[in-house]
Amino acid sequence: DIQMTQSPSTLSASVGDRVSITCRASQSINSWLGWYQQKPGKAPNLLIYKASILESGVPSRFSGSGSGTEFTLTISSLHPDDFAIYYCQQYTSSPWTFGPGTKVEIK
Amino acid sequence: QAQVVESGGGVVQPGRSLRLSCEVSGFAFDTYGMHWVRQAPGRGLEGVATISYDGHNKYYANSVKGRFTISRDNSRNTLYLEMKSLGIEDTAIYYCVREWDPVPVWGQGTTVTVSS
Numbered sequence: 001d002i003q004m005t006q007s008p009s010t011l012s013a014s015v016g017d018r019v020s021i022t023c024r025a026s027q028s029i030n031s032w033l034g035w036y037q038q039k040p041g042k043a044p045n046l047l048i049y050k051a052s053i054l055e056s057g058v059p060s061r062f063s064g065s066g067s068g069t070e071f072t073l074t075i076s077s078l079h080p081d082d083f084a085i086y087y088c089q090q091y092t093s094s095p096w097t098f099g100p101g102t103k104v105e106i107k
Numbered sequence: 108q109a110q111v112v113e114s115g116g117g118v119v120q121p122g123r124s125l126r127l128s129c130e131v132s133g134f135a136f137d138t139y140g141m142h143w144v145r146q147a148p149g150r151g152l153e154g155v156a157t158i159s160y161d162g163h164n165k166y167y168a169n170s171v172k173g174r175f176t177i178s179r180d181n182s183r184n185t186l187y188l189e190m191k192s193l194g195i196e197d198t199a200i201y202y203c204v205r206e207w208d209p210v211p212v213w214g215q216g217t218t219v220t221v222s223s
Contacts, residue, residue, distance in 0.1 A: 036152075043202060043214070043216055046213075049210050050209065089152070091207050091211075094142070094166035095154035095155065096142060096144065096154030098151055098152040099151075100151050101151045
């Protein structure tokens with residue numbers, strides 16, 4: 001199975017900050033990577049697919065980049081609604097595998 | 108509008124079995140691979156099982172291999188997850204997810220609690 005890692009595990013930031021989360025795959029997944037946001041008690045909400053395509057309805061302050069084994073999710077200016085946990089997921093092979101998550105918390 | 112709805116969760120004793128169902132609508136079920144993903148309390152997401160559109164190919168996470176069986180009935184637009192020999196570590200929310208095309212479709216999940 002493809003292993004996914006994320007860094008940092010926790011990110012403390014303030015409203016208005018620019019933040020980035022890194023996701024790495026144990027082997028090349030080309031661009032078959034998605035990013036999710038999850039809030040307590042809710043199902044994951046898709047933000048980015050195919051590494052860099054913004055899902056419909058997602059604010060443009062979210063962006064994704066990368067290919068192969070290294071990927072980045074960037075929030076250009078943190079909003080109060082963005083404090084949540086973020087997961088990356090590879091979908092090039094089954095079973096799907098996810099990163100362990102990055103908690104974005106208020107500094 | 109594509110939709111998937113899970114059911115069948117509940118409280119079960121260790122060692123017992125449970126079957127989850129996922130009814131889909133709004134898309135051609137028999138043309139999509141399907142997945143079960145779970146999330147234990149306070150933990151991350153884990154891909155549990157995958158089945159191809161025709162049911163011929165199946166994949167399992169090592170943590171459930173030999174205990175869980177994924178299946179589908181394309182005539183009923185329904186996906187299943189048969190879970191046997193359940194342990195406390197299987198306590199989680201189980202999500203049914205349609206294959207990416209170009210985006211996945213997630214349900215709201217059904218909760219399985221394994222407890223004596």
